Amino acid sequence: MNSYELHYPLVMDDNTKNMMANAYGALLQEKERGVTGYYNLPEDSLLLVEELQKEHPFDDFDRIAVIGIGGSSLGTKALHSFLGPKKKHLPIYFLENPDPVELRQTFEKLDKERTLFLVISKSGTTIETISIFKAAIEHFSLEVESNRHIAVITDVDSPLHKFAEEFGLKSFAIPKNVGGRFSVLSAVGIVPLTLAGFDTPKLLQGAKGMIEGFFALKEEHILQKAAFIAQNWPTYRMNVLFSYANELEDFNKWYVQLWGESLGKKDRYGKNVGPTPIGHIGPVDQHSFLQLIMEGPRDKTVSFLCIEDFEETLAIPNLSLPYLEKTDFVNGATFGRLVDEECKATMSSVRSQKIPIDHIVVPKFCEEGIGELIAYYELLTSATGAMLGIHTYNQPGVELGKKILKERFTK
Amino acid sequence: MNSYELHYPLVMDDNTKNMMANAYGALLQEKERGVTGYYNLPEDSLLLVEELQKEHPFDDFDRIAVIGIGGSSLGTKALHSFLGPKKKHLPIYFLENPDPVELRQTFEKLDKERTLFLVISKSGTTIETISIFKAAIEHFSLEVESNRHIAVITDVDSPLHKFAEEFGLKSFAIPKNVGGRFSVLSAVGIVPLTLAGFDTPKLLQGAKGMIEGFFALKEEHILQKAAFIAQNWPTYRMNVLFSYANELEDFNKWYVQLWGESLGKKDRYGKNVGPTPIGHIGPVDQHSFLQLIMEGPRDKTVSFLCIEDFEETLAIPNLSLPYLEKTDFVNGATFGRLVDEECKATMSSVRSQKIPIDHIVVPKFCEEGIGELIAYYELLTSATGAMLGIHTYNQPGVELGKKILKERFTK
Numbered sequence: 001m002n003s004y005e006l007h008y009p010l011v012m013d014d015n016t017k018n019m020m021a022n023a024y025g026a027l028l029q030e031k032e033r034g035v036t037g038y039y040n041l042p043e044d045s046l047l048l049v050e051e052l053q054k055e056h057p058f059d060d061f062d063r064i065a066v067i068g069i070g071g072s073s074l075g076t077k078a079l080h081s082f083l084g085p086k087k088k089h090l091p092i093y094f095l096e097n098p099d100p101v102e103l104r105q106t107f108e109k110l111d112k113e114r115t116l117f118l119v120i121s122k123s124g125t126t127i128e129t130i131s132i133f134k135a136a137i138e139h140f141s142l143e144v145e146s147n148r149h150i151a152v153i154t155d156v157d158s159p160l161h162k163f164a165e166e167f168g169l170k171s172f173a174i175p176k177n178v179g180g181r182f183s184v185l186s187a188v189g190i191v192p193l194t195l196a197g198f199d200t201p202k203l204l205q206g207a208k209g210m211i212e213g214f215f216a217l218k219e220e221h222i223l224q225k226a227a228f229i230a231q232n233w234p235t236y237r238m239n240v241l242f243s244y245a246n247e248l249e250d251f252n253k254w255y256v257q258l259w260g261e262s263l264g265k266k267d268r269y270g271k272n273v274g275p276t277p278i279g280h281i282g283p284v285d286q287h288s289f290l291q292l293i294m295e296g297p298r299d300k301t302v303s304f305l306c307i308e309d310f311e312e313t314l315a316i317p318n319l320s321l322p323y324l325e326k327t328d329f330v331n332g333a334t335f336g337r338l339v340d341e342e343c344k345a346t347m348s349s350v351r352s353q354k355i356p357i358d359h360i361v362v363p364k365f366c367e368e369g370i371g372e373l374i375a376y377y378e379l380l381t382s383a384t385g386a387m388l389g390i391h392t393y394n395q396p397g398v399e400l401g402k403k404i405l406k407e408r409f410t411k
Numbered sequence: 412m413n414s415y416e417l418h419y420p421l422v423m424d425d426n427t428k429n430m431m432a433n434a435y436g437a438l439l440q441e442k443e444r445g446v447t448g449y450y451n452l453p454e455d456s457l458l459l460v461e462e463l464q465k466e467h468p469f470d471d472f473d474r475i476a477v478i479g480i481g482g483s484s485l486g487t488k489a490l491h492s493f494l495g496p497k498k499k500h501l502p503i504y505f506l507e508n509p510d511p512v513e514l515r516q517t518f519e520k521l522d523k524e525r526t527l528f529l530v531i532s533k534s535g536t537t538i539e540t541i542s543i544f545k546a547a548i549e550h551f552s553l554e555v556e557s558n559r560h561i562a563v564i565t566d567v568d569s570p571l572h573k574f575a576e577e578f579g580l581k582s583f584a585i586p587k588n589v590g591g592r593f594s595v596l597s598a599v600g601i602v603p604l605t606l607a608g609f610d611t612p613k614l615l616q617g618a619k620g621m622i623e624g625f626f627a628l629k630e631e632h633i634l635q636k637a638a639f640i641a642q643n644w645p646t647y648r649m650n651v652l653f654s655y656a657n658e659l660e661d662f663n664k665w666y667v668q669l670w671g672e673s674l675g676k677k678d679r680y681g682k683n684v685g686p687t688p689i690g691h692i693g694p695v696d697q698h699s700f701l702q703l704i705m706e707g708p709r710d711k712t713v714s715f716l717c718i719e720d721f722e723e724t725l726a727i728p729n730l731s732l733p734y735l736e737k738t739d740f741v742n743g744a745t746f747g748r749l750v751d752e753e754c755k756a757t758m759s760s761v762r763s764q765k766i767p768i769d770h771i772v773v774p775k776f777c778e779e780g781i782g783e784l785i786a787y788y789e790l791l792t793s794a795t796g797a798m799l800g801i802h803t804y805n806q807p808g809v810e811l812g813k814k815i816l817k818e819r820f821t822k
Contacts, residue, residue: 070698085512097695098753100723100746101496101776102657128694130738131727131749138728159734166733180698237648237710238687246513257699264703274707276649278689283539284508286812287481287591288668292675294808296685299648312511316542317549322577323570327541329820335511338542342509345816352811365512397705400763401697405756409740 008228008356020223026386037177041185042208059148061116067095068120071180076189078254086365089197098128112140117150122180124158199367206371230387233275243305244282244343252279265390283342301356306343308363310336419639419767431634437797448588452596453619470559472527478506479531482591487600489665497776500608509539523551528561533591535569610778617782641798644686647712654716655693655754663690676801694753712767717754719774721747
């Protein structure tokens with residue numbers, strides 16, 4: 001349903017072909033051996049949606065507060081921002097950053113009676129998340145025991161899971177073999193989005209199509225893109241995702257986490273490797289970052305992500321203002337077309353500089369399209385990681401900071 | 412008032428000292444010859460503030476709509492987001508991205524009688540800005556003639572200026588020698604922020620102190636940071652600004668434009684040069700981008716930007732939850748302290764990897780501090796540009812896209 005066009009100067013020699021075949025084999029093994037479980041989420045999470053629709057495990061609410069950070073919030077935020085403006089749904093608020101100014105502002109939009117609080121942490125002891133949960137308990141005078149306005153989403157047997165059991169709170173499991181940044185299609189994203197009223201079966205269907213297609217060898221462009229990046233990252237050190245809709249800004253952040261945390265690693269020889277992900281929003285950042293892409297060093301690949309149809313009739317009026325006639329050439333066009341043409345014009349101008357680009361088109365603000373795109377980026381990340389010879393699914397580099405933080409508080 | 416600590420392994424040999432002295436001399440010349448005018452804005456714009464406070468050129472309004480993109484919006488947005496939550500002020504809405512979904516949502520928050528529309532474009536013919544202005548005229552049935560709810564901010568003698576004269580609209584001038592991305596302290600930012608009720612004289616005072624200090628040779632750290640970046644950008648290809656407050660997210664975007672558009676250039680030998688600016692938000696992006704910084708390639712410098720005092724008492728309750736006792740070590744701390752300690756812990760862990768870092772501290776959400784920070788980054792950009800031997804103040808790389816856009820509409 002989406003379209004993917006690749007204009008990377010990939011040399012399709014035996015080396016590249018082997019690289020692609022090996023990565024495909026590695027992902028197939030990961031899937032079959034359950035090394036990572038995200039490949040199965042589109043099917044598994046359908047059961048969860050059915051359960052939610054049947055059971056009604058919560059008392060009435062008209063807004064949802066997601067208490068979570070990183071992998072526990074970015075994916076849900078991405079989908080909520082993308083689908084939100086065009087759908088009727090309950091609002092979702094994110095209690096994510098412990099920044100106290102932001103926290104207090106968000107608290108003011110919530111209340112005890114009408115808010116469903118979802119506490120989300122894979123490990124169950126994320127310091128920001130549990131601290132914010134404690135502050136919410138105090139701020140709203142929440143009685144935790146058997147509260148039908150609080151649920152947790154966490155690993156089975158995590159401390160948070162045990163806490164929920166102790167107090168008789170509803171608990172949803174994140175599969176052990178699904179890492180935080182690959183978890184958006186698990187309970188982490190599916191519970192809040194389903195309860196808010198989004199069409200999550202269609203979301204899962206979009207993802208399922210992409211994953212099945214990949215394993216049926218119908219999405220070779222993913223392996224090609226991964227091969228180019230894995231071969232050339234020391235030259236093309238950055239991949240810029242240039243997304244043409246404000247509604248994709250949180251998707252960009254999700255992509256940055258997925259890619260950065262998965263691919264920024266020591267490889268099997270102890271070498272520090274990994275291309276850097278950067279997110280930008282068009283047309284705004286054409287007035288910002290584009291100059292650097294066009295005339296700066298040739299160290300970036302650029303992925304253009306566009307919405308084909310904004311399904312919005314707002315147009316530039318046929319109005320000619322004195323002295324401003326120079327701008328009349330867009331008169332009568334919808335703003336959606338203006339954005340789309342700007343994407344294409346920028347893409348042409350970047351291509352003219354022989355900068356490797358690719359072009360992804362999502363037909364509209366729909367669940368299938370974004371579900372497919374989520375799976376596309378997850379597969380791309382796994383394939384690139386396999387080719388780089390790294391552990392794609394861990395994140396050892398963040399532990400030291402946590403240790404130092406604890407020392408700073410306890411010394 | 413802010414503090415700036417540099418931990419870059421700069422070699423202070425004669426070459427570096429000459430580089431710094433030459434760049435200082437180049438900036439002094441720019442200032443004295445009027446090559447760029449931003450050095451004088453802190454003084455010049457004070458007159459504008461006085462004029463606004465005396466003249467009351469507009470009929471009553473209780474919200475402001477800024478119609479502008481890139482250099483005409485990013486700086487104002489940065490200051491509005493940073494100062495906004497802590498101050499009583501009129502809301503400012505930004506009609507920036509032609510994305511029609513976003514545009515329509517913002518239109519719904521505005522009306523004809525209570526909104527002051529500021530149309531901002533340096534050239535006067537920015538296609539997005541004039542198109543959105545036309546849409547606003549139609550949507551709100553604005554009668555343009557002598558309208559005391561519409562003003563323009565543009566170059567003297569630009570088409571937009573002439574349009575304003577024709578219709579008897581109030582017009583504010585952007586000095587010819589102040590480029591868009593250096594214009595936040597000109598009428599571009601000062602008019603909306605003053606009218607919204609921010610203490611712009613203090614903002615200008617903060618900037619003035621930094622500029623005067625720099626030219627009095629009291630801010631050598633700026634030249635040192637610039638020298639390290641100019642000498643080492645082919646190794647350290649990215650500078651990550653890691654800002655520890657959600658209120659700094661728009662500031663990050665302003666920094667990305669300022670740095671990217673100024674420093675991404677062909678140098679005097681035709682070589683494509685320039686380090687890439689990246690913005691991140693802590694603690695959120697500790698759960699995202701940090702892994703890549705810690706274990707990925709050594710191709711980044713990292714600037715940590717922290718708020719010393721959030722002036723917000725919201726604290727983590729002294730609450731011990733069963734099974735979650737592991738998180739109790741932060742109990743009783745304010746969230747402001749948690750954020751600050753996370754910044755310091757992350758900084759230590761990044762430093763332990765011998766990654767060059769610097770640490771900027773702004774005391775609180777105040778006009779002086781952010782005004783100073785704006786001037787700091789402008790001076791850093793100018794100094795780095797001088798050392799790279801590039802034209803810091805133009806942006807030739809964005810013209811081709813504009814040309815292609817026009818062709819796509821007119822062919």
